[in-house]
Amino acid sequence: MEPKTNRPIRRALVSVYDKTGLEALALAFADAGTEVVSTGSTARKLRELGVRVTEVAQVTGFPESLGGRVKTLDPHIHAGILADMTDAKQSEELRGLGIEPYDMVVVNLYPFTNTVRAGASEADIIEKIDIGGPAMVRAAAKNSASVAVITDPEDYRLAAQRIESGRGLTLEERRWLASKAFATTAAYDAAIAEWTGGHWTRPNSVDDACGNEETTGQAQTGPSAAQVEPTGSSPSPQPNNSEQPDGQTFPHTFTHTWQRTRVLRYGENPHQRACLYADTLDRNGFAHAEQLHGKPMSYNNYVDADAAWRAVWDFAPGIAVAVCKHNNPCGVAVGDSVAQAHLKAHRCDPMSAYGGVIAANSTVTLEMAQNVRPIFTEVIVAPDYEPEALRLLEAKKKNLRILRVPRRPNTATQFRQIDGGLLVQSTDRIDAPGDDPANWQLVSGEAADETTMRDLAFAWRAIRCVKSNAILLAHDQATVGIGMGQVNRVDSCHLAVERANTLDDGRDRARGSVAASDAFFPFADGAEALIDAGVRAIVQPGGSIRDQEVIDAAQAHGTTMYLTHTRHFFH
Known part of the structure; x- marks a missing residue:
């Protein structure tokens, strides 16, 4: 029945x-x-x-x-x-x-x-x-x-x-x-x-007639947060104060939709379930990457590869390669060719590069593929591949996940889920006034020569993709030591120096390098650790109540130091 x-x-x-x-x-x-x-x-x-x-x-x-x-x-x-x-x-x-x-x-x-x-x-x-x-x-x-x-x-x-x-x-x-x-x-x-x-935004005539209702908390029809372009940063490491009312940048109701495109084997750990959702209005972003070869992507593969993909585009139009592991770079470099950039990036930390992710912002050449071939790599992502390079990687590396993404990252908004809610912010990019070396303030030592300034500019761009607290040492537009994710800045300084001096057959790579810090030095001890290691120039945001102590330490050694008045925390 x-x-x-x-x-x-x-x-x-x-x-x-x-x-x-x-x-x-x-x-x-x-x-x-x-x-x-x-x-x-x-x-x-x-x-x-x-x-x-x-x-x-x-x-x-x-x-x-x-x-x-x-x-x-x-x-x-x-x-x-x-x-x-x-x-x-x-x-x-x-x-x-x-x-x-x-x-x-x-x-x-x-x-x-x-x-x-x-x-x-x-x-x-x-x-x-x-x-x-x-x-x-x-x-x-x-x-x-x-x-x-x-x-x-x-x-x-x-x-x-x-x-x-x-x-x-x-x-x-x-x-x-x-x-x-x-x-x-x-x-x-x-x-x-x-x-x-994103296309039908609030006209000025509404503000002229009714005033800025957003500031009173009333309902409004601002653009979706997912479509808003970044509003820029203030000239000092302070909270972003956009000229627009917050309601116009971030509407009272956040609406967005994603479509499930792939169920993954598991999440960060085998006991966690996971899948990939893709933006329904986008077809060229990283989530839509074309997989040309290799095993299915895992949750951690996506996280690491996305981090590497973002990192290399901070250097465009220069040719750059990043090697990432656990959502942190273990090497970033700019080169005259993609093969050269890869070798320089890999040399920073060859041990950590084992089982890592490689991203390039230029077509992968046969020469680069030959260099990658002996290195155990989980994922490689690039805008394209020379046919010979692709054939070599496919033939010699059965499990290597090869991704092709035709477009550079352009997500204007980032968000992070917290229990019961969502945090939303404009994407951190190298586009604030303090990211331009022309706007840096020289506070110690002699003005950097052309070569030193080029390395400082490289280090400042590279620091954006390093988890805070972040200290990065660079030479010849390549990282040579990275200290990341420590709960105090002086530990990150010591870690960056240690890695610089122990990961390349014991060469003293810290001496003569330049350093970048993603936020100010709260005490002079961090800067002193870098100076004692032989760092010749430092770029940092400034903004500490003890800035003068840090500057005095640099002046005592004749070390060049610049303040950017912009920071790049990455939590």
Whole structure:
């Protein structure tokens, strides 16, 4: 005996943009003699598949109009979807109106995100904002007591089985499908809100007429945070004070949508579950990387490779390579060629590079591939590969994950989940006034010569990708020692010096190098540790109440020191 919650599918409404997989439903409809009501191109497709179809216009008594903008927005359709047939009063009222109920609604929506990703015009994008489809989906999902709603072609097989058997779907099944349907419309509207928020921003005329409502906490319609360009940094290491009200930069409601693209074997550890979601309005970002070879990517592979990918683009248009491990660089370098940059980056810390990730911001050449071949590497990511380089890596490194990403990172906003909420900030880039060496303040020693200044500028760019507290030693536009992630800055200084002097056959690489610090020295001891190791020049933000003590220590040794008045914390 069937459960009482089952409702056979005697009448169905079908309106789908994507006709993929419709054959399974058509066969079930035809075999079961299900009455099918449909729209335009869907009706034609179903007839081709042998289904007897009633056009929506025959039900509504009103033709499709306004170029297809109005098809199903009619009480004769929506009353049939929304009537709760388990309620005797609603059932009787529907009969009195002469309207037949629907047992199933099958809808998929206009391809809004695909249209955006294809670079379509604004007018074409607007036409792909579905109105009738979401209305039908939400109506059917609300009325899951009576109606089964199908929005995912993956569920056509289930629907077909239930139609052919005459059993229909249980209430639990209808509710599950309704939950999927609400998720579909929520993601659809979020994508539209994100796109419109990035393109239809608050005009100055609103501020002129009404004032800045954002500052009072009232509702507003600012751009989606995911679309906002960075607002820049203040000239000192203080909190960012944008000229825009915060409400215009970060709207009161954060809307964004991602689509699951890959289930991963596990997360950071084997007992954690994980998957990859990709931005629905983007098709060229790192999350959409094309994997050309190797084992499937893991959670940790994605984290490390994304960090390396961001690091190398801080040096564009220069040719740069970064080697990363556990979300930290173990070597970064700029070179005249990508092969040279890789050798310099690898030389910084060959031990840590074992099992690491390599990123290049230039096409990987055969020469670089030959250098990479003997090194155990988990992932390599680049904009492209010479055919000979790709063939060599594929032939000699069976498990190496080879990724191709055609576009540099351009995410304008970063966020981090905390328990019960989300932290959102503009992406840290090398674009603040203090990132330009021309704006640096010389506070000790002689002005750096051209070679020293080039290395200082390199070190300052490289420090952005190092976890705080961060100290980086560089020579010849390559890292030679990195101290990262320590809970006090002096430990990071000692670690950077130790690595510089122990990881390349014991050579004293600290002597004659330059140093960068991602934030100020709270005491003179950190700077003194670098100076005692032979560092010839230091660049740091400044801003400590003990700045003068640090400067005095540098002056006592004649060490060149610059203040940037910009910091690059990376937690």
